Amino acid sequence: MWKAWDWFWFHPQRPEAIAFLRILSGAMLVYTTIVWGIKLEAFFGPHGYQDPLLVQSQLIDSTALSFWWWVPTEHLRLAHNICLAILTLYVLGVFTRITSWLAFLICISYANRAVDANFGLDQINAFLTFYCAIGDSGGTFSVDRLWKRYRTGLRSLKLRGVWKPNPVAASVATRVATRLVQIHMCCVYLWAGFGKLKGTTWWDGRAFWYALSNGEYKTHDLLWVAWHPWISDIVTHVTIIWEVTFIALIWVPALRPWILLMGVLMHLGIGGFMGLWTFGLIMIFAYTMYFPPELYQRIFTKLWNSLPALGEREVVVDQSNRASLSTASWIKAWDPTDRIALLVQGQSSEVVPQVKAIYSIADWWREVRKAPEVSWPFVTTDRLQGERLRLVLLANQNRRSLELQDELTKHGFECRLAVDVVAACSMLSVRPADAVVMLLTNREDVADYRAFRQLLLCGGEEAPTSVLVLGTGQKQDNVWRNSEEHRIVAGGPVTDEIVREVTSSWGEAFPKWELGPIPAGKLKQKQTGKSGSRS
């Protein structure tokens, strides 16, 4: 029970969905506030529609807050403009940890001051902003993220000569916020449905007719429905059933898209035929939280890559020149999908651009649908195409790994030693490899190795095959999934056993190679031959 609860609420989640929600609901909040500003004095002034005495008598004994009570009449416009500026910063994701809470304060302050002019839009605005403030809504799609990319990328470029900004982090707060939005929406629909069940017209099918024949709401003439009352009956019943069952059916993955599609159609109908566009849209915006963050990641990547490239595709950076480092970091900070290769002087390109041309929405949607959860981000392997089997040996730099490298080289492999996962990634970014041999000896490396191996597993045909050699203290449990192409050897084998395992693995997989001592001619050919291909 606790495990399920723990997973439901506290499983760290990436921030793409909530960041997207921040932009959408924040933009709605800006629009709402701009519209308040058209008649600011009428709604917020002491002599307007919302008489302070009237509102205070309605909110007596209430804990509802509003800063408007402390704003002098002559400064109403100034306060309003400051609020607009803060909300704009919030939408852009500037100092989001602060501006998100300020946006929430602004949202409820407007709502609690003009309490009689509120409707559903203000309620939804308030709770979405509250949950965006709880979650890491500025974690991506934000100026904050841009700055973080620049800052951490610049630091890595200075210290290590590679562009490696801190990645977008998953967080528990984002998970909590996501769940709260999802549950809150369920509550909204459940009680919207239950509330309707108290009436008679929602039972006898006339409710839809009454809603569309309300002269103060209607924007289009749908009075022809009077001659087809069965339409009203169907829409009324479906609305009730959909609202009451939303809380249960939305958690069924197979039904979720259909339930949300129904909701989108209903809210578009409310917007189109009753003029409540703002309310309809904010409800649809909240649906973004029912989709996995990876979807937004993929959509953004596809959209960004479909944009025409601006400027250079390769940037040369002089590691000893501060201005050059800073400029390169800014360029790379604005390159979220790594389309621009960074060539550090004296090094080969760190990132190889892999951009697919997308010419239409259909192409784009096809790409989004077929894109795997995790794709192989490095140079695609061209198995069996090389002259020799190209190995990356991922192991700590010690006597044993050096011996192993020598042994494998003697057996005809082209063997490069990577001392950690980062180094292995760098190698694979530049040159393709046919196989990776991983020696796990240090317990501290488990997470890195597991992540790297998972990447290999997800990489499919594009990724090299691998053998993971577990140390004496390492057990092959459920975490280490064995597969035909990614084998696991447990029991702490000695060097000879590893060599035998590796040669037998790829001796069978690639029988065209003669695994044996390396011929002198081939060694020379390797040293002067091609320096690796890029995809």
Add this chain to the structure above:
Amino acid sequence: MFETPTTPRSNCSCEASDRINRDSTGSLRWKIPVSLFLAYHVFGLLIAPASVPPSSDLVRNSWLLVGPYLQLVNMNQGNHFFAPDPGSSTLIKYEANLKDGRKITGQIPDKNVQFPRLLYHRHFMLTEQFGRMGDYEPRSRALMASAFARQICQEHDAVSVDLTQVTHFLPDTQWIRAGYSLEEPELYLEQKVGHYEWNEF
């Protein structure tokens, strides 16, 4: 900004799950209080709409536990959209006497005057609230009528204004099929609210 991860550390779900495992073991100290708060919050979300009349004593007493918190975060919502039934609309008609002796008439809300649509809805919600007050909240109703009158006088620079509450009833399908429109006088009920002088404000 968002970016495609370039290393397994930033890309792979394994790393996240590993972090969770580490998280799960040593984090009960904060997870239990947070869980209690989440349960309280969700309980509040369920209780707030349930306390809309008719409701039981149990629900009303439960509201006392969560009410102050929900009011603070502006989540004390009924969520009774168009419920229990879509009802008639309430409008305010006015006739203002200007300083130069002319008279102007208008109504709140007015689609032709209040633009964009959201501003129209804001005004519509005011008059709907006024209609809902009815005879049950005479003090609030009087204050609100007075506020309407004062605002109209300010906007038009008027010396006095007469307010009339107009209830626009919803027609049945038979009404339309019989050839009538939504604007027939029979669908409107007018009730005089009062006469207000600018000097009295």
